[in-house]
Amino acid sequence: MFVQRGSSRSRVALAGALSVGLVFGLSACGDSDDDTGADTGASAAAIDCSPYTAFGDLKGKTVTIYTGIVTPEDTPHKESYVPFEKCTGVTVKYEGDKAFETQILVRAEAGNPPDIAYVPQPGLLQNLVKTGKAVEAPPEVAANVDKFWGPDWKAYGTVDGKFYAAPLGANVKSLVWYSPKEFADKGYQIPTTLDELKALSDKIVADGGKPWCAGIASGEATGWPVTDWMEDFMLRLSGAEAYDKWVKHEIPFNGPEATQALDGVGAYLKNDQYVNGGLGDIKSIASTTFQDAGLPILEGQCSLHRQASFYAANFPAGTKVAKDGDVYAFYLPGKDATSKPVLGGGEFVLAFSDRPEVKAFQTYLSSDVWANTKAKLSSGWVSANKGLDPANLTNPIDQLSASILQDPNAQFRFDGSDMMPGAVGANSFWKQATAWIIGQDTKTTLDNIEKSWPK
Template identity: 75%
Template structure:
């Protein structure tokens, strides 16, 4: 149902950024059973006693299946070492670019892994519907209540049963900019949508083309516009209406959807605003999302709305920091008192309730794992509230975690990733592309509504 390009917009952007080859140590783990404890200390002590309730796990194996592949897989695998050393369990890791189609095939065929890292709530529901998935143990449920909250728990709850804890996350509600340009021009980071519009107008008055954008992404061309529209739905109408829209409880061609797409058009279809350094409005359709923000460094544009994972696309000589060549600010809400956050993530869905599988699920849902993962990764963040932001490697990762941990933040998962495939990875992308090249808003939303499965 959910095809590979959906995941590609996250994982492909990260490729080449995560090859950090450190190994977690067990300085604070008291089991003492491993002969190969690493010398690098972990970010957080591991309480091995918490796993004794699962029984003697020595010699057991847990299989993990995921779309997280080289080079992202190494810090994932290394982050499991404290658990393996505590329990004697071996985690068998399998990364596969075809994960999103193959995991469903394997589940239906009765050959699922012990645990799958599922990147969309819609796919998670499909996997549960095969009858092969098992609900999460109480320890995992308790950890999610403590470290993530109800918003995240709901995404992995099917027919009243909770199945999977969140793993990694991303923040899409960001605008990339040049801190030096802002300082030189006296620009202030906006805290409301009105201020964002005023800033854009000010840049135009200063002789600049403020925004740059690109939506080309192979078979997934068009997806960046879906993110823009989802962000606007959240900001203009709030999370409850957003949920109704995603679940088709209100029509895609209703007044809310129409207004949200028009709000995107006020930026992306405004020839005064785009496409700085790249061409006219139509050039957005032929510019890859990877290249779209790069003119910021040359001063050809000033603003680019894209997720935290866009950090992977800057040249290695480009400093990504609040005092660097480029950085990002939170895409503001309608007012400064609200903080809607659009993003994505993965969930640890199990197909076995063996004790070693439940123990590993518990570890992955803990603050301990989140901090250990942060200590050896770059370009990674979690919504886990027990994550110490200071353990994160890069300024953009820290900013993302701060946004996710903000008490005012209301998180919503990427809408197109939750919609039926006929919409989320087909009609929505294609009609958004037609829209940016000249199709009017009414035709666009009408066509998407017509494509919705009956």
């Protein structure tokens, strides 16, 4: 799924992806045969209702959901609840709000929270728990998470040693876009290590091409794509433990690990032999919008573009995104072929009530049954739920993302800037990354971000 963050970064980045998801989602739905208009192909499929009998007679009960996922992207979500409603007699009331991230705290602190909130960042989840209004997840949900997710995911839903929130959807940022036809015609192989990625880049240069294209312009959020690059390289070069410490500022932002990571990114983005295919010189990266940055792949002007799964929506209508299509993506490799660090985002299901009907619905949302129901209803959505059958996903990029998330060696980490204080993650990090692209050195860049960290 996606991270619904209040910044212009995510609003702009995800708008196209979500609209594409709507198209695929609607095509997956059948006509309504119910006077509520909510029945779909998914709701017609029978599911096992026995997991919900333990919660008692729930007929006539209501569960409220509050989320930042709004019209029209909310349609597949609402449709995915119908099997649960038919099993239990519960009515699920859905409220989407673009101001969710500020209003959910206001509502919780005022004692007027919803039954369930879809929380898009671990930091916000922690703040909501601190209000004292959130409740721990029931044992049935904890059991589902232990069964269907890795410990990294459960840790993000845990606060002060207590488990509160099961994961819901996810997105993958550790992808490199490419042209399958070019790779086939020129004999290029998908790299499985960082060394192989560097060798591939050098091979493309030797063949007379510019391997990489990039763009970081995004209005007030200009610079954010560099932060994703750097976070990916922090994970790959220093490991998940160091990444976690860096995000929490337990090691300095300008320490040796961060220096190695940004210099690693610079070996690509500040290499005039490598960039900026079809768009200009190195400095053109700063003035090229992130939406346009990968399009030169279609013209053969560059071969590689590092960007998240949602980037699929930015290719022109009619572009075939598939292994045998006009464009596709591969996993940004780790140091070696066995390590699988994954950068991304997602949401968590946090409850503010322990009524039986709420616990039953939490159990449904944490199940493999819900994940597969939701998958059949919408494109542009994926989950790290290991019970999700990738065959139920409706497009190849979703299937690729699921295979990455479900890899037993995957070490998933949330986007670091989304978890840093706003003065850093949504301000100095972006601005200094932009200055770095147009010529500022690594040391000055990292020193300036370190100085901006709130005392």
